[in-house]
Amino acid sequence: MNFRITRALAFAAVLVALSSNRATAEPKLLEPERAFAYSVQAVDAKTVEARFAIASGYYLYREKLKFTVEPVALASAPAFPPGALKDDEFFGNVETYRGQLAVRLPLDGALPGLKVTVRAESQGCADAGVCYPPQVQHVTVVLPAPGGRPGAPVAATPAKKSWFN
């Protein structure tokens, strides 16, 4: 019995090796918009929250992260949470984010029911050893009434319809 299982497992191992031969040399990488999934939620009549769900094994640079809003303006500079420090020989210490990142953006001149477009510019890399060029994404949300319920989060890229993702 044990022998049979061992033999079947060995057979499985050979098949895995054959069917993913080149993947062992190059790990399969995500499209940038999926590695750094951007979404925005209208929190209240004067605040939106921009979020990045950063896939495991990927990171974003804080210094490259920029948010702008239209047609209103930002009431103050967004408060970024502290990131992890990464030492870079050429650029010195740089701050990076992994996992979930949420940045609240206080709006100036906002009105309930107003459609606000939140533009994010971001740049990140994968631990596998590649970097993505800066990408710009837009999400439009509707501001709730004062004291009203926050809006639902709106994703920049709809979830992929696939068995495996």
Add this chain to the structure above:
Amino acid sequence: MPHLFKTRRTSTWLAFALAGVLALCAGLYFGGIGEDGNVTDLRGKDAAMLFGLALPDTSGREQSIGQWKGKVLVVNFWATWCLPCRDEMPEFVKAQRAFGGRGLQFVGIAVDDVGKVKDFAAELGLNYPALIGGFGAIELSKSLGNRLGALPFTVIVDRSGRVNHTHLGPIKEADLNAIIMQLL
């Protein structure tokens, strides 16, 4: 007894079939069959598009890629803001020094601005041309098979002007040298 034997054989067969299905699923999930999914395989394709191109070097002079036709050409798309790109460049400097005399030519295309490229090239002691492509170079790399538009991306072209190898991510020194030796 014969009945028991038959059951045993059936279950062995089932174990193998199940293992096979699971393994194929794992293979598809982790890499796809036959292609790694990160780059479009352009092996054997004519690199005419690349040879028709001219980009400024760090002193602002236009350099035609066509001037290196007939050599074993390694075109590396990189940027100073890409740490894995910078990390592998000393290897390229070494290979250029070792095999330049035998017809190997590295050319860097930077997705970057000239000031940063100049600084980094000086710091590293770059011994091959660094051309300035700006962000437009990402589109160029995509047309050479870089589906994700990520960096570093390297294209190796043989002496007859055909794409021999495309690679996304750092190339292992041993792999690079093996390819170069085969083409020189």
